[in-house]
Amino acid sequence: MARPVRFNINAQADVKLVKEGPEGYSGEGFFATSLDKVVGLGRANSMWPLPFATSCCGIEFMATMGATYDFARFGAERVGFSPRQCDLLMVMGTIAKKMGPVVKQVYLQMAEPRWVMAVGACASSGGIFDTYSVLQGIDQIIPVDVYVPGCPPRPEAILDGFMKVQELVHNKEVIRRRTSDKYKELMESYGIQ
């Protein structure tokens, strides 16, 4: 008896197992495209996230890493705990003002190119903690690329935010964005050299 397979590749279903490649010129046995497209493709599909989990959003991230939501299928298999090796800082949870310099230092220790994702209401805006001791959004100290709303966001939302980051890495930004004037200006506004 045939076992039910939901996403059978031969069946008529709108499921692509392989993403379409970048634009380019292909012929027999070769494929030519520009280097930035290849590099962007490689970067987007092998992000090394650095989870900076301080509270409940971190618990949701643990679920995201688990088998059900399987963060690894986006190429983010390797969660690094050394900022020097990682290129995506995921700040998940309430950042107290006393924690602020720590977040900034972690960000500074990351090498370019680097991206930042603020997961959850607290990291994005302080959330319900509108109080003297809590940083009202990490964008007060470091630049943020993607905000994920929710309190806490479900794993699907974190995955969606991650796919937004991938899109940025792959398509939306030039490959050496650190040389652009806009990026330099942004860094300048945060007092980062």
Added chain:
Amino acid sequence: MPLTNETITKKLTEHFGDQLTDIEEPYGLLTFTAPKDLNLKVMQFLYDDPELKFRFLTDLTGVHFPDRKGGELAVVYHLHNLEDNVRLRFRIFTDIAKPDVFTATSLFSAANWMERETYDFFGVNFVGHPNLKRVLNVDEMDYFPMRKEYPLEDQTRTDKDDEMFGRGGHIGI
């Protein structure tokens, strides 16, 4: 014979006379007020007495009563007799303009961080404390946030000023 609140009250009044006021027992917890200069003497007596043996400092914190002129800041001590499992609580009041209180660190090591915390949030100056500096808040903070004249909300933010966030209303004083 178990240690009762009556025994403790009797011993305290025998030793301190009528200096201890507001003696009451809400929910069975013996509570009284001591003059602020006597805080160490009261604790030492409760510690040393062979029958009372209050030798554990459960908690030490502050309260701000802005309407209580001349004694705006209260320091509350919770003591525990571990052998008889009896607790008591007493408090002292101090003027907010000169919040000097003797430190309890010589008697209880646990008072060290708890007094730092009380200083951090209420600005009570514990005289004789070995390391009286902020413990929970950022070192750059230049006020004592749990005093009632300061609003709870973070004042650096401008996009949370509408009624939805409770901004612009009363600040509790």
